[in-house]
Every structure is written in C-alpha cells, then in structure tokens.
Amino acid sequence: MGQGSSQFTEAELEEYQELTYFTKKEILYAHKRFKNLALEKVGHNRNAKLPMDKLLSLPELRANPFGERMCLIFSSTKDGDCTFEDFLDMMSVFSEAAPKSVKAEYAFRIFDFDGDDYLGRSDLEETITKLVSPQRFSSEDMKALVNRVLEEADLDDDGMLAFAEFEHVISKSPDFANSFRIRL
Template sequence: MGQGRSQFTEEELQDYQDLTYFTKKEVLFAHQKFKALAPEKVGHNKNAKLPITKILQYPELKVNPFGDRICKIFSSSHDGDCTFEDFLDMMSVFSESAPKSVKAEHAFRIFDFDGDDMLGMSDLRQVVERLCGTAQRLSDSEMQHLIQNLLMEADLDDDGALSFAEFEHIIDKSSDFSHAFRIRL
C-alpha cells in the first residue's frame, strides 16, 4: 500500500511543473525513468545523484553522439553526473513542448566544446566528427572544405566563427530542428 504514491509533495510537483515544460504526470513519469537508471541508488532518495555512466544508459542518450556533452551541459556540477532536477531539466528542454529558442540555446551550448560562446573551427570539427562517426571519417581536406562552406553560408560577420545569433539564424531556417532535437520520456 502506498507504493504508487509519489515521493514528491504536491507543492514540489507544482514547482516542477512551473519550472519545466511538463505536466505533474510527466514529472512523475520522468522520475520513474530516472529511478529506473539506478533503482538501488535512487530508491526513496529524491536527492540522489547518478554518475554520467548511468545517465548515458538512457536509451536515446546511449545512441546520441553528443550524449556526454548533453549530460555535462545539464549537470549542475558540470561533470555529467545528474540529480533528478538536472535530468528533469534535460528532458524538459528536449521535450516536444519546449520552444525552439530554448532548444537552440542548449544546442549551441552542447556544440560549444571550448565554452567560449562561439562555434569556432575546432568546435565545428568536433561536431562534424561526432556526426560522421569513426566509420565515415572525412579527410582533412574534406573536413576543411565542409567547415569553410558552413562558415561561408552562416558566418554573417565573417569572423571565422558562429555566434549564437548566427547559429540561431541557421536554426530558424531548419524546419525539422525542433523535431530532431527531442528525447522522448
């Protein structure tokens, strides 16, 4: 008895609903998914923090070439380890209900490997390498050509890097970005 009862108070659920793009029911479902990653650790401890290795067991993160980056961006400790609130924030941003502008902001942070608030040559190289994988590795000249074409198209101020505004401009042209930047609960 009481097994189906939430370990969150009604006030906590309301706060989570107010701070995310989720309903209370979706918050509870997200907690079930979080708990399933490490039931022995989460149990009834709503403050449990799971290591990145456990978070990356979430099916859609496991196959995502940016899974580790996603975890690090949403981790409050910036090491990829996640509390339930970190996980909930991540799932909320990747939900269908999150606005395109919020998704764009987080995508930019995921792709900004060096954290300088610009997508420079090395950031773009890492993005392409992760998207291509090791099986379809591009030659240095192919990589250079691809990045130059991307910058020619998107680098509006010709500074050799993409600012958030330039990145957002690209995203606005992409009709399927919001659909692609999604993780199902």
C-alpha cells in the same frame, strides 16, 4: 495522490511543472525512469546523483552522438553526473513541448565544446565528426566543409558563429526542433 506519486508533495510537483515543459504526470514518469536507472542508489534519496554512464544507458542518450555532451551541459556539477532536477531539466528542454528557441540555446551550448560562447573551427569539426561517426573526413575535406559552413552562416566574417548566427541558420531548418527531441 496515492502511493504512486512517490516522494513529491503537490507543491513540489506544481513547482516542477512551472519550471519545466512537463505535466505532473510526465514529471512523475521522468522520476520513475530516473529512479529505475539505479534503484539501489536513488531509492528514497531525493538528492541522489547518477553517474553519467547510468544516464547514457537510456536508449535516447545512448543513440545520440551528443549524449555525453548533454549530460555534461545539464549536470549542475559539470562532471556529467546528474541529480533528478538536472535530469528533469534535460528531458524538459528536449521534450516536444519545449520551444525551438530553448532547444537552440542548448544545442548551441552542446556544440560549443570549448565553452567560449562561440562555435569556432574546432567546435564545428568536433560537431561534424560526431554527426558522421564512424565515417571520417580527410583533413582537406573537413577543412572545406567547415569553410562552407562558415561561408553560409558566419554573417560578420569573424571565423566563428555567435549564438545569433547559429539561431539564424537553424531558423531556416524546419526539422531542427524535431531532431532535438527526446520522448519520455
């Protein structure tokens, strides 16, 4: 590979390719985009971490009401700051090539604001609020909407959604995979 192959060896590119849903060309393009977010910081520093605010300057994340949550979920240090590998993981999961089951797993984690491995009432309220922002529901309307979601999706009637219940609901949504996609 020529000068444009940046700082990756062929073996590293092959490893990234095995661990993601990207081709070598897409990996190099992802690195270029990552590097361009803070050229002065990344430069040739392979371990550089970009702050979340830099990542959120990407149009795909800036326009996404869950952009901040995505950064937090994929950040290896859980502070929203991402290394290139964190960034590559995020872009891979939301790529067109990633299977719906992988997208579902990460969507669930993004919507699980309290991190308890369930989507409870507060998680559902936060998710709905982000989806409809800047509109707001009255507290009565929000309660009715959350109740309706739970009536439809909470198969074991425990007042929250486990991953299996979430996955069951989205399996009925043909557009789910398309709504969780980022193009490089």
